[in-house]
Amino acid sequence: MTSEQTPRGAGRRVTFFVIALALPLLLLAAVEGALRLADVAPRQPLFIQNPQHPEFSLANPRVIERFFSRPEAAPNVSVETGFFRTRRNPDAFRVVTMGGSSAAGFPYGYGASLAGMLEQRLRRTFPEREIEVITTAMSAINSYSLLDFVDEIIALGPDAVLIYAGHNEFVGVLGVGSAFTSSRSPALTRLILRLREFALYRSLESLLAPEPPPADDAADDGTLMARVAAERRIASGSPLFERGREQFRSNLDTLLARYAAAGIPVFIGTLASNERDQPPFVSARDEDPAWLSSIERGQALLTQARAGETEALARSLVAQDPGDAAAQFLLGRALLAAARPGDALGAFRRARDEDQLRFRAPSQFNDVIRALAEEREATLVDVEAALRRQSRYGLIGDDLMTEHLHPNVPGYFLLADAFHDALLTAGLPGPAQRAVPAERAALEIPVSAVDRLFGDYKVLRLKAHWPFRATPVEIALPPPAGIEEELAQALYRQEQNWVQVHRRLKDFYARTGRDDEYLRVSLILADAFPYVGAAQLDAGRALLAAERPVQAVRYLHAAARYEPGRVDPLLGLARAYIASGLGKPALETLDR
Numbered sequence: 001m002t003s004e005q006t007p008r009g010a011g012r013r014v015t016f017f018v019i020a021l022a023l024p025l026l027l028l029a030a031v032e033g034a035l036r037l038a039d040v041a042p043r044q045p046l047f048i049q050n051p052q053h054p055e056f057s058l059a060n061p062r063v064i065e066r067f068f069s070r071p072e073a074a075p076n077v078s079v080e081t082g083f084f085r086t087r088r089n090p091d092a093f094r095v096v097t098m099g100g101s102s103a104a105g106f107p108y109g110y111g112a113s114l115a116g117m118l119e120q121r122l123r124r125t126f127p128e129r130e131i132e133v134i135t136t137a138m139s140a141i142n143s144y145s146l147l148d149f150v151d152e153i154i155a156l157g158p159d160a161v162l163i164y165a166g167h168n169e170f171v172g173v174l175g176v177g178s179a180f181t182s183s184r185s186p187a188l189t190r191l192i193l194r195l196r197e198f199a200l201y202r203s204l205e206s207l208l209a210p211e212p213p214p215a216d217d218a219a220d221d222g223t224l225m226a227r228v229a230a231e232r233r234i235a236s237g238s239p240l241f242e243r244g245r246e247q248f249r250s251n252l253d254t255l256l257a258r259y260a261a262a263g264i265p266v267f268i269g270t271l272a273s274n275e276r277d278q279p280p281f282v283s284a285r286d287e288d289p290a291w292l293s294s295i296e297r298g299q300a301l302l303t304q305a306r307a308g309e310t311e312a313l314a315r316s317l318v319a320q321d322p323g324d325a326a327a328q329f330l331l332g333r334a335l336l337a338a339a340r341p342g343d344a345l346g347a348f349r350r351a352r353d354e355d356q357l358r359f360r361a362p363s364q365f366n367d368v369i370r371a372l373a374e375e376r377e378a379t380l381v382d383v384e385a386a387l388r389r390q391s392r393y394g395l396i397g398d399d400l401m402t403e404h405l406h407p408n409v410p411g412y413f414l415l416a417d418a419f420h421d422a423l424l425t426a427g428l429p430g431p432a433q434r435a436v437p438a439e440r441a442a443l444e445i446p447v448s449a450v451d452r453l454f455g456d457y458k459v460l461r462l463k464a465h466w467p468f469r470a471t472p473v474e475i476a477l478p479p480p481a482g483i484e485e486e487l488a489q490a491l492y493r494q495e496q497n498w499v500q501v502h503r504r505l506k507d508f509y510a511r512t513g514r515d516d517e518y519l520r521v522s523l524i525l526a527d528a529f530p531y532v533g534a535a536q537l538d539a540g541r542a543l544l545a546a547e548r549p550v551q552a553v554r555y556l557h558a559a560a561r562y563e564p565g566r567v568d569p570l571l572g573l574a575r576a577y578i579a580s581g582l583g584k585p586a587l588e589t590l591d592r
Contacts, residue, residue, distance in 0.1 A: 093429035103137035108455035117416030142172035143251035170358035177231030256376035276397030280325035307337035453488035533562030549579035
């Protein structure tokens with residue numbers, strides 16, 4: 001072989017080697033493309049267009065399915081429906097919220113959610129600015145889901161992302177103690193989520209996955225809590241606990257880094273839960289009869305107002321086993337009864353942190369949130385401190401919580417108010433056009449009487465099941481005392497849907513002259529269906545009657561757009577412009 005032939009032969013071998021490597025990759029790419037074209041094993045996107053009104057998009061009600069090899073294995077949860085413009089107005093201020101059921105406003109629905117409360121508040125503060133607050137919050141999800149949503153959220157081009165998440169980290173979907181988990185390894189779980197972006201992987205996974213057990217169709221959050229919790233004892237400091245903490249830290253760190261790289265400001269909240277009035281679900285020694293007898297004796301002493309004796313007993317139990325949540329909780333109650341709430345706080349926090357059924361985030365998670373917010377230059381929103389400042393005795397309890405961790409309506413307002421203040425402090429979306437005091441804003445929240453009652457009924461149902469009760473009990477609602485209770489019970493029994501009952505509620509308020517409530521429900525319906533001209537017109541008229549013409553302009557402008565054949569929206573819009581001191585657009589509208 002000549003010296004001239006040697007390089008040529010080597011080059012051929014390299015070429016053949018590259019071709020040999022490329023052929024399988026090309027084949028896989030061809031199969032992937034064919035599967036996508038045929039829509040085989042489609043991946044559920046985070047956002048979809050509204051089929052009837054493509055100019056608006058919404059969070060995909062089926063997005064939870066993307067975390068399961070078989071869609072039928074997914075729990076019956078979804079993001080609350082909220083519409084936003086598919087093509088963003090360049091002048092709009094767009095925010096996206098992320099988190100679990102507490103960010104989603106459970107049990108009251110979208111109006112109580114971080115997105116619903118905040119959007120209403122920002123629109124009141126900036127009536128001349130288009131405001132979009134888009135929710136991706138959903139029950140049972142944790143940091144894996146949040147991380148999986150990041151790219152699609154970045155694609156929306158938000159001006160800020162708000163995060164309130166962490167309670168579902170252990171037993172939420174894909175959590176280390178969950179019945180819905182892919183792997184106990186955070187790195188492997190993240191890899192699986194990446195692989196699920198490919199149709200070929202999803203097809204193979206669907207074929208090879210075992211048949212899921214029959215789903216519980218009760219649509220009951222009590223049942224959901226029972227279904228998601230595979231590990232019902234996760235002791236503080238145990239290997240499983242540490243894996244859950246590291247899962248939360250590493251996922252949150254990656255998520256914050258991705259947003260920072262995209263130049264999107266992040267506001268992340270500390271976590272709050274019921275520390276004062278929610279006894280631990282599972283304690284270290286709750287299977288020890290003698291220990292349980294001592295706890296019960298301490299509870300009996302408390303009911304007899306014998307706080308000193310209770311404290312002495314509780315301290316002796318804590319000395320024997322400081323990791324027993326029930327003993328710590330008993331000590332907290334004794335100290336509170338002795339009018340020492342500052343001392344009680346430490347015991348209550350330790351009781352929550354030692355609760356082995358991990359439905360409430362431990363204190364270590366707030367430490368993680370604070371550290372990563374500083375490291376990744378995110379804005380820390382101290383939600384826990386905001387709720388504690390407004391709580392009785394400075395201890396978060398039933399006055400702001402419905403059960404173990406979901407706020408009641410006043411609690412949800414405080415949560416949203418903390419994020420609202422943090423946004424304005426950061427200069428977003430700009431100088432307030434019309435500052436609305438918190439006291440006034442709290443009276444205008446987008447939660448109807450029916451929403452409140454329906455949420456209360458759901459809490460009753462939740463507490464009638466495990467883990468609040470060892471044996472489920474049937475709940476019986478009282479006979480309705482008025483139209484609001486009648487409609488809420490019709491909604492609870494699924495005899496009418498949410499839209500139907502709120503239309504009836506609005507008509508009732510119109511007939512009875514309850515103008516403030518009529519305005520509230522009109523705005524709720526108009527914001528729920530931004531493409532329905534009649535709803536926009538009703539809201540605009542109600543705002544005019546309430547002498548809020550600047551806000552009315554937005555709704556009447558939308559009414560004129562979606563009811564182009566009607567004169568009423570244009571006349572109302574002209575009135576709103578005149579009352580707002582805008583003569584030129586008023587004349588132009590009258591010319592139309």
